[in-house]
Amino acid sequence: MASPNISFDAIPASIRKPGKYFEFNTRLAVRTLPGNPQRVLLLGQRLATGSQAALHPVDVFSDEQAAQLFGHASQLHLMARAAITANPYVQLTAVAMDDPKDGTAASGKLRLNNRAVTQGVLSLWIADQRIDLPLAGFQSDSSILMALQQLVEKHQDKLPVRAQYLGTGELVLTARHKGFVGNSIKLRCQSTDPSLLPTIDKQLSGGTGGVDMSPALAAAAASGHHIIVCPQIEPYGMVFQLRSHVESVSGPLEQRGAIGVVGWTDSLAGGIAYTKQLNSGRMSMVWHRGSYQQPCQLGAAYAAVLASEEDPARPLNTLEIKGLDVPAMADQTMRTEQENALYNGMTPLEVGPGNRLQIVRAVSTYTRDPQGVEDESLLDITTMRTLDYVRRACRERVSLRFPRDKLSTRTPEKVRSEILDVLYKLEELEIIEAVEQNKDGVLAERDLQNVGMLCVKIPVDVVNGLHVIAGRIDLLL
Incomplete structure (x- = not known):
């Protein structure tokens, strides 16, 4: 190659035969920023009735497909349903896990302390699902419990429990999954017949055994998902496995x-x-106190709403999470509690107009630096998402422009120029700001030890979310 400014990939400099030779160069074709679609990965337990093998990622497009793949009312089916309800256009992948082999299933009991006297309805809530049993009047407690068992089994497509009447005046509700997961299933029961007096455990208990998420995370690691949902927080370290994973793949x-x-x-x-x-x-933990839905459903729905916003810097304040239940008034969070949650790295939800569940402010769990000093640099989850996007935009640009270039004295300035072009475009979209003021800090220089390495420094002033407007009203008489 004899030209100082033009290089060829496919035309050798040693051609002797006369001719006119032209090749195509696509390295300069892309001048825009990359798109930012968000892919959500769900991790959860499956039932044996599902057709999808464990530890094999699969894309999910509908509620019914998830039911067929993972079993009706399985943990992963309910998570997929919650995500699709919150964002029907979410790009969703799921990896199923088997129940722990040495686990036990959680259970709870319903007791009736009298017989039914009048006609009415006995209503049973299992998690966020309600079933109603008509009462004919003058029914014994045993006949009511047997009828309720049949009704639970009839709705196995949506209920995460099985029912069994043992003839002892109690209906036993047992989680369909083994493990700690069943302990999060809450129960309620009420009757329009005041003489019936149902008594029920507030939630299932006794579930033991946790799932090792590491194989599932490894199975999906190469796919490059942006938001990964941990099915629950429990004593077996699943959420900490996820933290290690996201910090590793994001390094x-x-x-x-x-x-x-x-x-x-x-x-x-x-x-x-x-x-x-x-x-x-x-890591972001969403808080919805008093919800009868399981934490896995809440996490999946929250993740789907995060994925709906492709602008990484735009705040998620007031975004509705569809499909969530409205808690009792006593469980709805007060302002002081929301402030406390936000200061401690927890994302609270609140009931907005029209009984819609909304995000107050989406934050990460990062509140202190390694020395234990309070640090709000990564408080908003949008900050990390913005940094990820800036890195991706810069990386893709230099990958396109310099796929197999030489490192000469002219190369550092070329790389710096491309980086600056990306930063200015990011500023146009209000993803970062103050590029002109910080451009002298954009450096590209040779490494002092590795002769084939170019070191680049990129100062990034992330655009912050508008969370507070404070005003003073002066009274004039």
Whole structure:
């Protein structure tokens, strides 16, 4: 190659035969920023009735498909249903896991302390699902419980439990999955007949055994998902496995930026205890106290709404999460509780106009630096998502422009020029700002030890979300 400014990939400089030779160069074709579609990965337990083998990723497009793949009312089926309800256009992949072999299933009991006297309805809530049993009047407690058992079995496509009447005046409800997962299934029961007096456990209990998520995460690692949902927080370390995974694949060598999501439906204090342990800019815990839905459903729905916003810097405040239940008034979060949650790295939901569940502010669990000093640099989950997108945009640009270039004295300035072009385009979309003020900080220089390595420094001023407008009203008389 004799030209100082033109290089060829397919035309050798040693041609002797006369002719006019032209090749195509596509390295300069793309001048825009890359798109930013978000892919969600669900991890959850399957039932033996499902057709999909464990640890094999599969794309999911509908509720019914998920039921066929993972079993009706399985944990993974309910997660897929929640995600699709919250965002029907979500790009969804799922990896199924088997129940723990040494696990036990959680269970709960329903008792009737009298017989039915009048006609009416006995209503049973299992998680967020309600079934109604008509009462004919003057029915014995045993006949009612046997009829209720048949009704539960009739709705096995949507209920995460099985029912069994043992003839002892109690209906036993047992989780369909073995393991700790069943302990999150809440129960309610009420009757229009005041003489019936049902008594029911508040939620299932006694489920033991956890699932090792590492094989499932490894199975989907190469696919490059942006949002990964942990099915639950429990004593077996699943959420910490997810934290390790997202931090690993998002590192400077793999560069597949991802965040992890998990749902929490219990107390504020309990959730804060976990966020303090997680303390990661790549983990987000959504809090919906008093919900009768399982944490796996909450996490899946939240992840689907996160995926609906492709602008990484745009706040998610007030976005509705469709399909979530409205908690009782006593469980709805107050302002002071929401502030406490946000200061401790937990994303609270609130009931908005029209009884719609909305995100107050989407934050990560990162609140302190490695020294234990309070640090809000990665508080908003949009900050990490923005950094991931900026890295991707810069990386793709230099990959297109310099696929097999030489490192000469002119190369650093060429690379710097391309980086600056990307930064200015990002600024036009209000993803970053102050590029002109920071452009002197964009450096491209040769490494002092590796002769084939070019080092680049890119200062990035991330556009912050508009969360607070404070005003003063002056009274004039």
